């Protein structure tokens with residue numbers, strides 16, 4: 133195995149509280165209560181440890197990170213530690229004064245999520261009336277302040293027909309980048325998969341639309357596109373490999389190799405309140421469990437892509453097969469792949485559009 | 497911005513606001529920290545980017561690089577500089 137490299141970025145999930153209720157939210161089904169959130173001092177220490185460990189960036193996320201009153205303090209701490217700071221927000225709870233305070237603390241970039249290009253579908257997906265206008269107002273504030281802006285769109289069967297409108301809207305609000313991400317199916321999204329899964333034909337159309345938009349908007353808008361891997365031939369390199377590039381800290385201080393890792397039943401994650409970040413990164417059981425290639429089963433073990441995609445996503449392997457140590461079923465070489473494709477096609481066709489909204493206690 | 501900026505020798509490029517040229521101690525290399533991106537700069541790229549200060553025209557940057565790298569032909573340097581700056585401008589990492 134090659135020498136262990138330091139992590140590049142910290143994803144700080146400050147809270148699970150959020151005014152929205154997106155049915156594909158990447159938070160775990162068991163949402164952390166406000167009372168269990170780490171206090172400011174612990175976050176500041178964790179942020180400093182991340183910088184010492186070699187991280188260059190910190191992404192403040194949630195839930196909705198702006199519900200934390202101490203966000204400006206955390207941004208200031210990260211900036212003082214030399215980290216490049218990014219706020220990932222739904223933009224419904226940010227006014228001019230708060231944004232100015234965050235920028236004064238050192239904030240460098242905002243990633244603003246939209247549930248659709250328009251209010252009608254977007255607000256049904258987010259479960260929050262009036263969200264769209266607030267988001268547009270937030271976009272304006274961010275751009276007026278001279279900060280770079282990324283517009284994030286999670287796409288699925290119920291909004292993918294607006295893909296072109298989403299891209300045009302990103303340009304209109306002055307975004308530099310649009311992130312168009314197909315839903316990843318674990319946690320809440322797995323619960324709502326039947327209401328979200330696109331068909332293969334829809335997917336192909338999306339890919340064509342993205343390619344055309346990229347050509348049309350070269351030098352105007354960077355478009356990052358995350359393909360849905362149920363229909364892929366080979367899986368994505370999830371997080372750039374388990375425990376290779378990223379650290380995620382949950383609201384209560386659990387240190388995870390990926391924001392979805394809490395969906396892996398039976399795995400225990402260390403808490404940064406009990407153990408230093410460096411120690412967890414280097415020596416914890418969870419980080420070493422799927423690191424590198426030694427843990428791999430066939431067909432990964434003898435595959436020439438094993439250091440390209442690192443066997444794909446552990447959370448997806450677990451969600452589909454019940455075993456996190458199997459090859460990602462999104463891979464065409466996996467024994468489970470045919471079942472996955474069949475499942476996706478069946479759900480896309482059945483077109484059941486009702487949601488289980490992301491709420492405290494709703495997962496049942 | 498709704499139109500692509502085309503880079504030539506008369507352009508006066510610099511890093512866009514909130515893009516940070518930063519030395520990465522842990523990995524001993526220069527980088528640009530950008531939104532959700534980290535661009536690694538090899539020594540040549542660093543030499544180019546660090547000279548793009550928003551005051552120098554690109555032909556002056558090229559002339560300066562010719563002095564710093566006397567073994568490299570001017571037309572090669574010019575081509576590399578334009579390609580690199582155009583790429584960063586297209587990604588909103590630099591502006592001109």
Ligand code: SF4
Pocket residue numbers: 150151152153154156157158159194195196222245490
């Ligand atoms: S995905 Fe939706 S519900 Fe989940 S944190 Fe983001 S805005 Fe809130």
Ligand code: SF4
Pocket residue numbers: 366367431432433435436437438439441442443444459460463464465466
């Ligand atoms: S067999 Fe494993 S390593 Fe090879 S492409 Fe599939 S998931 Fe990746």
